[in-house]
Amino acid sequence: MKQGKKTSEDLYEKALEIIRNAGPQGILQRDLWKALKVSSREGSRIASTLEKRSLIIRERVLQGRFKTFKLIAVSNNLKTSLEAIGGCPCFSCTNLLRCGSGQQISPENCEDLTEWLLKS
Amino acid sequence: MAFIASAQYSEESVDVLLRLIAVLSGEDAVKVVKVLLNEKEVSDEVLAEKTGMRLNQVRRILYDLLDKHIVTYRREASERGGYHLYIWSLNGEGLRRMVKERKGHVLNRLRERLLYEQQNMFFVCPNGCNGRVTFDKAMDHQFKCSKCGAILQSFDNSKIIEKLRLRIESLEKDP
Numbered sequence: 001m002k003q004g005k006k007t008s009e010d011l012y013e014k015a016l017e018i019i020r021n022a023g024p025q026g027i028l029q030r031d032l033w034k035a036l037k038v039s040s041r042e043g044s045r046i047a048s049t050l051e052k053r054s055l056i057i058r059e060r061v062l063q064g065r066f067k068t069f070k071l072i073a074v075s076n077n078l079k080t081s082l083e084a085i086g087g088c089p090c091f092s093c094t095n096l097l098r099c100g101s102g103q104q105i106s107p108e109n110c111e112d113l114t115e116w117l118l119k120s
Numbered sequence: 121m122a123f124i125a126s127a128q129y130s131e132e133s134v135d136v137l138l139r140l141i142a143v144l145s146g147e148d149a150v151k152v153v154k155v156l157l158n159e160k161e162v163s164d165e166v167l168a169e170k171t172g173m174r175l176n177q178v179r180r181i182l183y184d185l186l187d188k189h190i191v192t193y194r195r196e197a198s199e200r201g202g203y204h205l206y207i208w209s210l211n212g213e214g215l216r217r218m219v220k221e222r223k224g225h226v227l228n229r230l231r232e233r234l235l236y237e238q239q240n241m242f243f244v245c246p247n248g249c250n251g252r253v254t255f256d257k258a259m260d261h262q263f264k265c266s267k268c269g270a271i272l273q274s275f276d277n278s279k280i281i282e283k284l285r286l287r288i289e290s291l292e293k294d295p
Contacts (some may be wrong), residue, residue, distance in 0.1 A: 009194070017129060040146045053192055056211045074213045090226040092139035098129035099229055107233040114251070117233075117280045 010095060015046045019056055019073045026072035028063060039053050049070055137215070140222070144188060148173065153210070155193065162207045182208055189214025227291045234284040243272035248291050252277075 018035055020029055033043025047069060050056045059070045085091045086093070089112040099105045107113055134157065142150050151171040155162060162171050164182060168175040185191040191204075192211040195204045243258040244263035253261075263272045 053211065075219055079262050085136060085223065085226065086287055086290065088226055088287060090137060091144050091222060092231050094143050096222065096225050101232040107229040108236040113233060117283055
């Protein structure tokens, strides 16, 4: 039982590496399970688990007359991603999702945002 | 676990991340995430020990963070058998997705603010009584401060526009 679990984790890692190597255009799910030398059922389960773990995105595509999925790895540049925010208070604001032009809470009259903008 | 990129977060990035987690899941969740940032993988029992919180409290936070894709876990059979150990770690990819989504919202808010700044003229009281007022509001008060009565002066918002433009540009380049 323990051995089976370990093999499965190894397969996930291998699958993720293949998907990441495919780059932003992604890889077809059927190409993945062929590369992993597993059945289509297991390939589908691996892809579905990786999607649940937010590691990949699955897009439904039609390949000829077969329905399959395109698997795309999620980008992995968190550090630069956070630096692009540049201290803008909106990012960690509790009202971000409620805020909007013409709303009660609006970026036009937000004091925190104004303060940040006036700070050179 | 190879799923978690062992990225070295800069101090600024960690600060932004922790502030966001405080907003989404509360200050107690920040304590848990701080431990997870230092340790690669850790069990819920060790987390409880290191944060000084009760085990059920830690588990409640972990399930909440799991729902938000901030943490992930793997299950391991206990050496003594009979039960499973849950080993927790930060979900780097989930965090990235969350940051990306939130950045999209920030970008929209900044675009709205830029439009507002470009479409309006602003006035301020020379004595610094109120904040800025728009042309329409200033006209309603005959260009006098509603508090001290001083004549309002026009406010140059070109620096604000420039800062907004730069930030929007960098967010568009790195969505």
